[in-house]
Amino acid sequence: MMSHYEAPIREPLIIGNKSYHDITVDVAAPVEGKANKKWWIAFTIALVAFLYGIGAILYTIGTGIGVWGLNNRINWAWDITNFVWWVGIGHAGTLISAVLLLFRQKWRMGINRSAEAMTIFAVFQAGLFPIIHMGRVWNAFYVLPIPNALGSLWVNFNSPLLWDVFAISTYLSVSLVFWYTGLLPDFAMLRDRAVRPFQKKIYSLLSFGWSGRLKDWQRFEEVSLVLAGLATPLVLSVHTIVSMDFATSVIPGWHSTIFPPYFVAGAIFSGFAMVQTLLLIMRKVSNLEAYITKVHIENMNKVILLTGGIVSVAYITEFFIGWYSGSSYEDYTYLSVGAATGPYWWAFWALITCNFIFPQTLWFKKLRTNFVWSFFISIVINIGMWFERFDIIVIDLSRGHLPSSWTMFSPTFVDVAIFIGTIGFFFVLFLLYARTFPVIAQAELKSILKSSGENYKKLRGDNHE
Numbered sequence: 001m002m003s004h005y006e007a008p009i010r011e012p013l014i015i016g017n018k019s020y021h022d023i024t025v026d027v028a029a030p031v032e033g034k035a036n037k038k039w040w041i042a043f044t045i046a047l048v049a050f051l052y053g054i055g056a057i058l059y060t061i062g063t064g065i066g067v068w069g070l071n072n073r074i075n076w077a078w079d080i081t082n083f084v085w086w087v088g089i090g091h092a093g094t095l096i097s098a099v100l101l102l103f104r105q106k107w108r109m110g111i112n113r114s115a116e117a118m119t120i121f122a123v124f125q126a127g128l129f130p131i132i133h134m135g136r137v138w139n140a141f142y143v144l145p146i147p148n149a150l151g152s153l154w155v156n157f158n159s160p161l162l163w164d165v166f167a168i169s170t171y172l173s174v175s176l177v178f179w180y181t182g183l184l185p186d187f188a189m190l191r192d193r194a195v196r197p198f199q200k201k202i203y204s205l206l207s208f209g210w211s212g213r214l215k216d217w218q219r220f221e222e223v224s225l226v227l228a229g230l231a232t233p234l235v236l237s238v239h240t241i242v243s244m245d246f247a248t249s250v251i252p253g254w255h256s257t258i259f260p261p262y263f264v265a266g267a268i269f270s271g272f273a274m275v276q277t278l279l280l281i282m283r284k285v286s287n288l289e290a291y292i293t294k295v296h297i298e299n300m301n302k303v304i305l306l307t308g309g310i311v312s313v314a315y316i317t318e319f320f321i322g323w324y325s326g327s328s329y330e331d332y333t334y335l336s337v338g339a340a341t342g343p344y345w346w347a348f349w350a351l352i353t354c355n356f357i358f359p360q361t362l363w364f365k366k367l368r369t370n371f372v373w374s375f376f377i378s379i380v381i382n383i384g385m386w387f388e389r390f391d392i393i394v395i396d397l398s399r400g401h402l403p404s405s406w407t408m409f410s411p412t413f414v415d416v417a418i419f420i421g422t423i424g425f426f427f428v429l430f431l432l433y434a435r436t437f438p439v440i441a442q443a444e445l446k447s448i449l450k451s452s453g454e455n456y457k458k459l460r461g462d463n464h465e
Contacts, residue, residue, distance in 0.1 A: 024189060035435055039285045046427035053421005056414045057132060065135040069411040074397045078415040079129045081389040082422065085270070086126035087168065087242055088263075088385060091235060092271025093119025094175055097182075098231035101224060107299050110291045113441050114282060115275045116179040121429045122274070123172045125422040132418065160244040167241040171234050178227045184210045184220070186438040239267040246392065252329035253396035258321075262314035269307035269355075270385035276300050276378035278430065280371060282439060285431070291440055294369050301368045304381065308359040311388075315356070333396055343408060344395050347387050354384025 035043075060067055070077055093115040100108035131140050187207035194200040210216055243263035246254040276297065283292045322330045342348070358380045367373045394409045433439075 043431045046424045049420050049424025050428050056417030067414045073407045074409045078411050079133045083129035084389045085386050086122050088267035088270045089274045090119040090122035091267035092275045094231045095235050098228035101228045119175045160248050163241045167238045171238045174231050239264045253333040265307045265310035272304050273378040273381035280375045297374050298369050301362045305362045312356045351387040354380045
């Protein structure tokens with residue numbers, strides 16, 4: 001009888017002759033053992049970048065944001081580009097966990113934990129930028145709608161910037177709860193395996209008394225479903241609201257109704273690319289080749305191909321409307337400055353090459369299932385998506401309605417250093433997380449071992465014949 005198993009022709013999601021105990025040992029190994037050389041190399045590079053960024057942030061706060069490349073016209077520049085980029089990257093985590101959970105996709109089980117952690121760390125990085133952008137960081141509390149000593153200085157609730165704060169804080173809190181709930185069975189597993197009393201104490205606190213009884217699992221399933229249901233609309237709403245920061249203004253090139261769906265597709269596109277980058281690093285650093293397999297990478301590439309297609313259609317639509325509307329401002333913004341031959345031609349071509357041309361190679365199965373090529377493409381897409389945000393912000397702001405306010409933007413080393421610093425900070429957090437938390441949801445993997453493990457597939461294949 002094969003009825004309740006999946007088709008034998010599907011490739012296994014867990015490679016090798018793995019038993020339930022093997023999964024436990026492999027998932028616990030990076031946490032319990034000593035870090036290997038590859039982990040230390042990755043961590044050192046990330047730490048150096050992070051410290052470099054901290055230096056630049058302190059320099060900015062001490063001197064003022066005049067040390068950035070900002071000018072009278074372009075005051076939303078490099079930092080807000082980074083903010084939108086990081087929020088976009090944080091999108092894939094919830095999508096992989098929540099949406100694919102609702103669709104009962106088995107291949108999400110090996111990768112959802114990394115994706116959820118990535119969401120949280122990416123939102124941290126995004127949150128840094130609006131605060132640093134204030135210049136006077138110690139006045140950040142004025143943003144909060146609290147009655148204060150300076151009279152009733154209340155926030156403008158009609159501003160999309162405030163919607164942003166609510167959307168992103170909601171997103172962060174739901175993601176945190178979702179991620180932590182999923183970790184409970186793993187903390188209990190580490191608690192039961194811990195040898196040192198201190199470690200045992202920490203993990204028993206973290207596991208909230210998880211006992212693995214049927215009741216625990218029933219509640220776990222219910223909570224996961226409810227959270228997935230709550231998080232799914234957030235995938236759409238968060239980046240829609242980020243796009244409204246732009247779309248609700250009257251600047252030519254921003255004043256566009258296509259922004260919300262196009263930003264959401266772009267966010268998923270860049271988020272999946274970042275998950276891909278992390279997974280390919282984690283496979284090596286934590287020796288998880290048996291659980292992050294060709295099938296995972298190929299499925300991720302398919303989603304990247306789909307969202308990349310949506311984004312490409314959005315680019316074509318923008319240029320078409322710029323031409324078709326007959327508005328001289330739109331025409332000028334899209335077809336003169338933002339186009340192939342304008343002063344920012346390099347940013348335009350970086351965007352087209354990275355987001356449109358390179359991802360087309362994923363139509364070929366040989367390249368789509370190739371680890372090295374997937375890694376390369378994932379980095380290229382993230383560079384391309386950064387340029388997309390840069391183009392939208394800088395190009396559209398650099399040419400106002402009056403020629404007297406035309407200007408060019410060029411970043412200073414401080415801009416670049418802060419950006420490199422946040423990338424370093426992100427990887428520092430992720431690598432430390434991989435040493436203290438199980439990077440794969442072992443309980444979920446065990447639930448699919450019988451239907452998707454290589455060993456069991458072979459057994460069933462023999463019986464079936």
